[in-house]
Amino acid sequence: MPDTIVEKRLRAQQMPALPEISGTAPGGGPGGVQSIGRAFELLERLADAGGELGLSELASATGLPLPTIHRIMRTLVAGGYVRQEASRRYALGPRLIRLGDSASRMFGARARPFLASLADATGETANLALLDGDEVVYVAQVPSRHTMRTFTEVGRRVLPHSTAVGKVLLAQLPPDDVRALLARTGMPRLTDATVTDPEAFVAQLADVAQHGWAVDDGEHEDGVRCLAAVVPHPTARAAVSVSGPAARLGGEARDRIAPALTVVAGRLAAALRDEA
Structure with missing residues (x-):
């Protein structure tokens, strides 16, 4: 399939290396405690x-x-x-809150160059979000160059069922774990488009896992459309997204933005793996 203009622009950009990350997986690895x-x-x-x-x-x-x-x-x-x-x-x-906030800020800073490339290539606002417990938290954002644009506060927490980032993150979990999470949080209706049936939502996640990206089509906020792809990393539990007015993110825009999302998500995951 021929490369889209967005993909060519992304490939032409030189991404800076992320700061070094070190650590041992839970359970202890060689040389660990x-x-x-x-x-x-x-x-x-x-x-x-x-x-x-x-x-x-x-x-x-x-x-x-x-x-x-x-x-x-x-x-x-x-x-x-x-x-x-x-x-x-x-x-x-409660002491985990301080650690989590600091870690989220550092991760957001590391990912910001990747978000900047995504915002530049697509012309829309780029976001980074993490799955934290039963909620999605936004940890970084690079705004669109357009006067009319979407804005999500860094640090904002939302339930995952109504967001594209939530969908791609939950699509990585076993269906029974998703059902348990939905039972704990509920599925409040935020707009007329919000999915509030657990089984319909779980079925939707199967399609998300197959395609590798998800759409929030006015399900969290009327008139706003968001596309997201998971960062394919074993421990990050992160997703990148592009959001904007629904009028600008129609079918044609979706076809060119979805590949760009997966490219940037893959680059971020590769950088994290290289530094581990």
Whole structure:
């Protein structure tokens, strides 16, 4: 298939390297500290479950012995990274907010050159969003050059069912996990176009996973259309998007913007992998 003008412009741009990222996957890799890896694995399991689990549920999810989990959770509670409810269940603690906010800002800064190339190539506002627990949080944005443009505040949190970024991020999860998330958050109707039926939404995600990108066609805000693609990275849980007035993002614009989204998302993922 011939390259679109947008794809040619993207290929011609030289992307700066991102700052170095280092780390070990949860569970501990070669040379890692096992207890730290386990602590992060427990935190990830809490986040995946919506932020709260009991001791036996953590044991079932991780396969770790109950005494080991109990010791780690006591340490995390003492540090404020986890709290224990009156029900004896464990929940994510307030000190994680500061860490998460700082990490989001740094990730947004790293991704900004990629967003700038996307905004320049498409002429529309480019965004970066992360899946944080049951919500989508916008962490970076490069605005459109047009006078009439969309604007999403960096740091804003939204439910994923009505956004293109939410759709591509949830499309990476097993359907039962998506249903559990929707049961926790609900599916409030924001516009007449918002999908509020869980099974219809899950079916839509199958198409999203097949195509590699998603559309919010006035489902979050009337008159606004957004296209998004997931950043294909094993731990980032991120998506890039382009948003603008629906009148400018019709069928022809969609056909040229969708490939540009996947190109930029792939470049960002490759940069993150190279620095790991």
